Amino acid sequence: MRDVRKRFKEHEVLTGVSLTLRRHEVVCLIGASGSGKSTLLRCANLLERIDGGDIELFGQSLLDPRVDPDRVRRHIGMVFQSFNLFPHLSVIDNILLGPVHALKRPRADVRAEALELLGRIGLAARAEDYPDRLSGGQQQRVAIVRSLAMHPALLLLDEVTSALDPTLVGEVLDLLTDLARQGTTMLVATHEMGFARDVAHRVAFLESGRVIEEGPAKDVLDHPREAATRTFLERVR
Amino acid sequence: MSSALDGEPVPPDLFASRRQRLLAGRGGLAASAVSGVVVIGGLAAVFWLAPGGATMRYFFFNPPLMWQSFIGDPAKGFYSVGLGLLTNLWIFAVAEALVLVCGMLLASARLSQSPVLFPFRLLATAYTDVFRGIPILLVIFIIGFGLPELNLGTISSQSPAVYGCAALVISYSAYVAEVYRAGVLSIPHGQLLASRSLGLTHATTMRRVILPQAVRTVIPPLLNDLISLQKDTALVSVLGAIETTRAAQIYGSTVFNFSGYTVAALLFLILTVPMTRFTDHLIARDRARRLAGA
Numbered sequence: 001m002r003d004v005r006k007r008f009k010e011h012e013v014l015t016g017v018s019l020t021l022r023r024h025e026v027v028c029l030i031g032a033s034g035s036g037k038s039t040l041l042r043c044a045n046l047l048e049r050i051d052g053g054d055i056e057l058f059g060q061s062l063l064d065p066r067v068d069p070d071r072v073r074r075h076i077g078m079v080f081q082s083f084n085l086f087p088h089l090s091v092i093d094n095i096l097l098g099p100v101h102a103l104k105r106p107r108a109d110v111r112a113e114a115l116e117l118l119g120r121i122g123l124a125a126r127a128e129d130y131p132d133r134l135s136g137g138q139q140q141r142v143a144i145v146r147s148l149a150m151h152p153a154l155l156l157l158d159e160v161t162s163a164l165d166p167t168l169v170g171e172v173l174d175l176l177t178d179l180a181r182q183g184t185t186m187l188v189a190t191h192e193m194g195f196a197r198d199v200a201h202r203v204a205f206l207e208s209g210r211v212i213e214e215g216p217a218k219d220v221l222d223h224p225r226e227a228a229t230r231t232f233l234e235r236v237r
Numbered sequence: 238m239s240s241a242l243d244g245e246p247v248p249p250d251l252f253a254s255r256r257q258r259l260l261a262g263r264g265g266l267a268a269s270a271v272s273g274v275v276v277i278g279g280l281a282a283v284f285w286l287a288p289g290g291a292t293m294r295y296f297f298f299n300p301p302l303m304w305q306s307f308i309g310d311p312a313k314g315f316y317s318v319g320l321g322l323l324t325n326l327w328i329f330a331v332a333e334a335l336v337l338v339c340g341m342l343l344a345s346a347r348l349s350q351s352p353v354l355f356p357f358r359l360l361a362t363a364y365t366d367v368f369r370g371i372p373i374l375l376v377i378f379i380i381g382f383g384l385p386e387l388n389l390g391t392i393s394s395q396s397p398a399v400y401g402c403a404a405l406v407i408s409y410s411a412y413v414a415e416v417y418r419a420g421v422l423s424i425p426h427g428q429l430l431a432s433r434s435l436g437l438t439h440a441t442t443m444r445r446v447i448l449p450q451a452v453r454t455v456i457p458p459l460l461n462d463l464i465s466l467q468k469d470t471a472l473v474s475v476l477g478a479i480e481t482t483r484a485a486q487i488y489g490s491t492v493f494n495f496s497g498y499t500v501a502a503l504l505f506l507i508l509t510v511p512m513t514r515f516t517d518h519l520i521a522r523d524r525a526r527r528l529a530g531a
């Protein structure tokens with residue numbers, strides 16, 4: 001991502017963000033509410049049209065008019081703060097929707113794979129349940145598995161634990177930690193500083209739509225160079 | 238509270254009053270039975286004992302004449318109110334099918350995103366604005382008296398019932414389109430984001446994610462509009478189509494008795510009451526489901 005800008009009407013939300021993710025890397029995006037984290041993530045998978053700058057995936061500019069945004073999104077998973085599972089579909093059908101209807105893969109193949117993924121998060125027995133029968137933590141883990149079933153090259157996570165009961169945060173963070181260990185590339189907007197310190201390779205601090213400070217997790221979190229970063233970290237602690 | 242100051246707390250009276258207990262408890266059933274008899278009986282008594290009660294009953298609730306208007310007698314110059322209902326029924330059946338389809342097309346046009354479809358979006362918006370704003374009766378007049386003037390072959394040589402049906406379709410499509418659109422817009426934006434972020438196209442998102450959820454919220458208001466449509470088939474009578482209301486009117490002016498209107502009203506009730514009950518049942522079920530979810 002190079003110098004990405006995004007305006008809503010007159011209000012410039014992203015004022016020139018540059019950020020690079022390498023394969024197998026986990027980058028945590030921190031910053032106050034309203035600093036533009038969610039907007040940046042939505043720009044990264046083209047859910048928002050950007051007003052300036054460029055975004056590249058596999059070395060290909062995504063602004064190229066020949067690029068099909070739907071194809072791009074099939075390689076980029078996204079998980080939301082409010083889960084956004086499809087309430088009219090069972091857990092297994094939530095997971096199958098993308099692979100079957102976007103990737104056109106045979107249902108039986110994907111189903112076996114999806115059950116295996118559900119097994120890994122201990123929810124294989126709940127495959128036929130509807131999302132509203134699950135706890136928040138279970139729902140969020142299903143949402144993560146729904147993204148994984150697409151075999152994304154990159155996973156975008158937007159404050160995925162912020163809507164959870166404190167007792168349920170752990171199970172979701174554990175899953176993310178596992179994924180990081182397996183080499184999943186992730187861009188994670190989060191307020192969980194412990195997670196950022198333990199799991200992220202790099203941390204980027206966003207303020208007023210710009211990356212103010214960026215570097216190895218321990219450096220940024222323990223010895224921030226910028227006064228703004230320091231103030232923010234003192235507040236969340 | 239005084240008890241806090243006195244040191245010796247006085248237990249407050251927590252019992253419901255004797256009358257409240259009587260009304261709410263086992264006496265409840267008896268209470269509703271009594272109040273039912275009083276209210277309904279009272280209304281009936283006003284009706285029965287009013288100074289003009291007998292006259293009223295003679296003109297509106299005259300069983301032999303009600304029967305006569307129901308079966309009709311072309312030899313005496315009046316049509317059957319019962320057979321007239323068949324006209325209302327086919328107008329309703331045809332109009333309903335077309336309204337559901339046209340409403341869907343209009344709503345899709347208004348909800349479309351693609352720049353190519355901009356003119357359709359604009360037209361659909363103008364259409365729903367215009368036809369929700371014009372009284373249906375006027376639309377019926379315009380179509381029913383306007384199209385024949387055009388001298389356009391088949392278009393200008395239809396029966397009044399067909400013109401009436403067309404006018405109903407034109408008006409109701411605008412209403413139903415808005416019902417569909419409201420249903421789609423009631424689905425949280427996150428559903429759209431989640432689906433598109435899986436790489437599903439706009440069309441697949443509509444078909445697999447948004448519409449299946451929207452249908453559930455849309456059915457009760459949709460049924461309400463269809464109940465209205467069923468009744469509004471009576472408006473077609475202004476063009477001279479011999480449907481139930483018109484037959485009752487002819488009967489009334491031939492025999493100088495309005496019992497035919499009562500028959501027409503009863504026939505409409507037979508049609509609409511099952512549908513209103515069914516709609517209420519769906520609404521109650523939906524509410525129960527929402528409460529269980531919350």
Ligand SMILES: Nc1ncnc2c1ncn2[C@@H]1O[C@H](COP(=O)(O)OP(=O)(O)O)[C@@H](O)[C@H]1O
Binds near residue numbers: 033034035036039
């Ligand atoms: N769709 C939108 N329309 C208008 N303003 C928006 C929209 N989305 C976000 N914003 C604004 O952009 C700013 C950044 O929001 P957001 O990206 O959600 O921040 P964060 O996720 O860091 O809390 C906020 O001021 C918000 O009001």
Ligand SMILES: [Mg+2]
Binds near residue numbers: 038039158159
């Ligand atoms: Mg946010």
